[in-house]
Amino acid sequence: MAYHSFLLEPISCHAWNKDRSQIALCPNNHEVHIYKKDGTKWTKIHELKEHNGQVTGIDWATDSNRIVTCGADRNAYVWTLKEGTWKPTLVILRINRAARCVKWSPKENKFAVGSGSRLISICYFEQENDWWVCKHIKKPIRSTILSLDWHPNNVLLAAGSCDFKCRVFSAYIKEVEEKPGPTPWGSKMPFGELLFESGGSEAAAQTSAGGGGGWVHSVCFSHSGNRLAWTSHDSTVSVAEGGKTGILSSETLPLLCVTFITENSLVAAGHDCYPVLFVYDGAKGGLTARERFQNLDRRASESQSTDKDPETLHKNSISQISVLEGGRNQCTKFCTTGMDGGMGVWDVKTLESAMKNLKIV
Amino acid sequence: MSKNTVSARFRRVDVDEYDENKFVDEEDGGENQLGPDEAEVDSLIRQGNLTEALHAVLKNPPINTKNQNVKDRAEGLVLKVLSAFKSSDIEKGVQSLDKNGVDLLMKYIYKGFERPSENSSAVLLQWHEKALAAGGVGSIVRVLTARKTV
Numbered sequence: 001m002a003y004h005s006f007l008l009e010p011i012s013c014h015a016w017n018k019d020r021s022q023i024a025l026c027p028n029n030h031e032v033h034i035y036k037k038d039g040t041k042w043t044k045i046h047e048l049k050e051h052n053g054q055v056t057g058i059d060w061a062t063d064s065n066r067i068v069t070c071g072a073d074r075n076a077y078v079w080t081l082k083e084g085t086w087k088p089t090l091v092i093l094r095i096n097r098a099a100r101c102v103k104w105s106p107k108e109n110k111f112a113v114g115s116g117s118r119l120i121s122i123c124y125f126e127q128e129n130d131w132w133v134c135k136h137i138k139k140p141i142r143s144t145i146l147s148l149d150w151h152p153n154n155v156l157l158a159a160g161s162c163d164f165k166c167r168v169f170s171a172y173i174k175e176v177e178e179k180p181g182p183t184p185w186g187s188k189m190p191f192g193e194l195l196f197e198s199g200g201s202e203a204a205a206q207t208s209a210g211g212g213g214g215w216v217h218s219v220c221f222s223h224s225g226n227r228l229a230w231t232s233h234d235s236t237v238s239v240a241e242g243g244k245t246g247i248l249s250s251e252t253l254p255l256l257c258v259t260f261i262t263e264n265s266l267v268a269a270g271h272d273c274y275p276v277l278f279v280y281d282g283a284k285g286g287l288t289a290r291e292r293f294q295n296l297d298r299r300a301s302e303s304q305s306t307d308k309d310p311e312t313l314h315k316n317s318i319s320q321i322s323v324l325e326g327g328r329n330q331c332t333k334f335c336t337t338g339m340d341g342g343m344g345v346w347d348v349k350t351l352e353s354a355m356k357n358l359k360i361v
Numbered sequence: 362m363s364k365n366t367v368s369a370r371f372r373r374v375d376v377d378e379y380d381e382n383k384f385v386d387e388e389d390g391g392e393n394q395l396g397p398d399e400a401e402v403d404s405l406i407r408q409g410n411l412t413e414a415l416h417a418v419l420k421n422p423p424i425n426t427k428n429q430n431v432k433d434r435a436e437g438l439v440l441k442v443l444s445a446f447k448s449s450d451i452e453k454g455v456q457s458l459d460k461n462g463v464d465l466l467m468k469y470i471y472k473g474f475e476r477p478s479e480n481s482s483a484v485l486l487q488w489h490e491k492a493l494a495a496g497g498v499g500s501i502v503r504v505l506t507a508r509k510t511v
Contacts, residue, residue: 118382142384163384164508214506234506235499249460251497 001350003313004042006035007341012055013320014337018062020324024048025337026055032069034086050077050088057102057113064108070099076113076123078132091132093121103148109176112157114145120159122171122191137169137192147218151225155180155189158228160216166230166238168196184226184242198230198238198245214254217270222260223329227280229266231255237268239280252276257321261331261348269318269336275346316340386508396423396435406445412457418442419458419465424509432511439469444484455491463496464503468511471504 009028016023022045024034032055034046053072060067067086070076074095077088093099097116104111110124113134118141123134142163149158150171157171170189172180179189186195199213214233221228227241233254238247255270264282269275316339324333324345336344377383397418405414418439423431446454458466470492473485492500504510 213508214502233502235502249464249499249503251499253498254502 001313001347002345003342004345005340005342006042009341010316010319010339011337011341011343013058014322014335014343015058015060015067016062016322016324016335017060017065023343024058024060024067025343026058026069027341028054030054030071030073032058032067046086048079048086048088051075053098056098056100059102059104059111061104061108066104066108068102068104068111070102070113070115072098074098074115076102076111076121078111089132091123091134093123093134094136095119095121097144100144100146101148103150105150105154105171106152107154107177109154110171110173112148112150112171114148114159114161116144118143118145120145120148120157120169120171122157122173124173124176126175135173135191137171139192140194140197141167146215147230149219149221151183151185151221152223153180153183153225156183156185156195156225158219158221158230160219160230162215164199164213164215164232166196166198166216166219166228166232166240167194168228169194196228196240198240217254218257218268220259220266220328222263223327224263227260227263227282229258229260229268229280231258231268231270237266237278239266239282241282244282246280246282248278250276256317256319257336259321259323259331259334260328261323261326261334263329267321267334269321269338271317273312273314273316273318273338275318275321275334275336277351313344314338314340314342318344394421394423394426394431396431397421397438399434399438402438402442406442411442411446411450412454414442414445415454415457416462419462419469422465422468422511424511435511436469436472440473440478440481440484443473443488444480448487451487452491452494455488455495458495460496463492464500465511467492467496467500467504468507471501472511 007027012026012028014023014025021037022034024032026032030051032048033044035042036045051071051073055069055071057070067079076091076093076099078091079086079088093113095115095117099113099115101114102111110122113121120137121134123132126133141161144162145159147160155170155172156168158168160166168185170193172189172191216230216232219230227239229239231237235250235254236247238245253271255268258266258268260266264280266278267275318336318338321336323331324335326332332348334346397420402414402418405417423435470485470489473481
C-alpha cells in the first residue's frame with residue numbers, strides 16, 4: 001500500500017494516463033495539475049488553467065491521449081497535447097447549472113457530462129464543422145446527476161442521480177457509430193431510451209422499512225457490462241443484473257465511490273476513509289430476490305487496524321476510486337483519492353495475503 | 362398606483378407549489394397500512410413473551426400512510442413494548458432482529474426521541490445503544506435519509 005500526500009486541500013477528482021506515469025488532478029480550485037511519476041516522487045509538469053469555476057470532473061482518454069474536464073462554470077474543455085502543452089477546446093454543453101461529472105466512452109469517440117441542470121449532455125465531434133456538438137438526455141431525470149459510467153458497448157450509460165435513482169440510458173449517436181446489438185439491458189436502444197431504473201416495485205419490497213434511498217453517489221458497470229453496481233447516501237450498495245437487484249445495507253457511513261475489481265467483487269469507499277470489499281453472488285439463475293440479498297457478503301479490507309480514526313491510510317473521506325492495473329475483471333491495483341489531499345495505491349494481492357481467509361473471487 | 366397594491370394576499374401564495382420542476386415523491390399507496398396489531402402485541406406482553414411482542418410490534422410499519430393517527434398509535438405501541446423489557450434483556454431482543462428489523466427499530470427510536478414523555482428517553486437511549494452496536498452508524502444514516510418514515 002502506497003500513500004502519497006499531494007496537497008493539504010481535497011483532491012476534487014483525478015484521472016490517470018495510459019501507462020499510469022501521469023496523474024491529472026484538481027486541487028480543489030479552478031485548475032487541473034498534471035503530476036509525473038519520478039521514481040517514488042511526483043513532480044508537477046503541467047497546469048491547465050481555463051475553467052472559471054471548480055473543476056468537478058476529469059477523464060483521460062488513454063488511447064487518444066485527450067483529457068476532458070468539466071467544471072462548476074457550466075463548461076467542459078477537451079484538452080489535446082500539442083508541442084508539449086495541453087491546449088483546450090471549449091465544448092458548448094448548453095446547461096445552466098454546474099457540470100458534476102464527465103466520462104469518455106470506451107471507444108473515446110464521445111463523452112457524457114452530468115450536471116445540476118438535471119440532464120446528461122452526450123458530446124461527440126462533428127467532423128464537417130470541426131467542433132464538439134452535444135445532445136441532451138432529460139427524461140425522466142428529476143435532479144442533479146452525480147455520477148456516470150459507460151457500458152463496454154459504447155452505447156449504454158449508467159447515471160446516478162440526486163433523485164435517489166440509478167438509471168441506464170441509451171446514448172446511441174448514429175453519426176459516430178453502428179447500431180448496437182442487443183444486451184441483457186434491452187435490445188431497442190434509440191437515443192435517450194431508459195432501459196433500467198432502480199427502485200422498482202421489486203426492489204422496494206426488499207428494502208427494509210421502505211424509504212426512498214439516498215442520493216446515488218457512484219455507479220459502475222462490471223467488465224462484461226451485465227452487472228451494474230451503485231452506492232447510495234443511505235449507506236447501501238446495490239447490484240443489478242438481469243432484472244433483479246440485490247441491496248446490501250451497510251453499517252458504515254455512506255460510500256462515495258465504487259468499482260468492480262472482478263466480475264463478482266466490488267470495492268467501495270466513502271466517508272469512513274477506508275475501502276471496503278463486497279462480494280456478489282449471482283450464480284443461481286432462479287434465485288429469488290430475497291436469497292440474493294442474503295448472499296451479498298461483506299468483508300472489511302483495510303491496511304492497518306479496524307479502528308476508524310487515526311489508523312486508516314486516508315485521514316478524510318475518500319471521494320474517488322480508480323482501477324490502475326488489470327481492468328475491472330482482474331484488477332491487481334486500484335487507487336483512491338480523497339478530501340485529505342492524498343492518493344492511496346492499493347495492491348490486491350497484498351490485501352489478499354494480509355487478511356486471513358480472504359480470497360478475491 | 363394600480364389596484365393590486367391594496368391587497369397583500371399575493372404574499373401568501375406558496376410559489377414553490379407552482380414550480381414545474383418541483384420534486385414530488387412517488388406515491389406508494391399506503392392507505393391499507395394499519396400499523397402493528399394492537400391486540401396481538403398486548404396479549405404477548407401480558408404473557409410475558411417480550412421477544413415475540415417486539416417482533417409483532419415491528420410488523421406492518423405505517424410507513425407509506427399519511428394518516429398521522431396510525432403513526433402515533435404505532436409509535437405508542439412500540440414504546441410500550443420497549444419499556445416492558447428488562448434492561449438486561451434488551452441486547453438479546455436486538456440480537457433477535459434481522460437487519461431490516463434493526464433499521465426499523467432505529468426509526469421508531471428516533472421517532473420516540475422527537476416527543477419525549479416521562480421515562481421514554483431513558484428507555485430509548487438504552488435501546489439506542491444496543492441497536493447501534495447491531496446496526497452501526499449505517500442504520501442511523503438510513504433513519505436520516507429515509508423519505509418516508511414511521
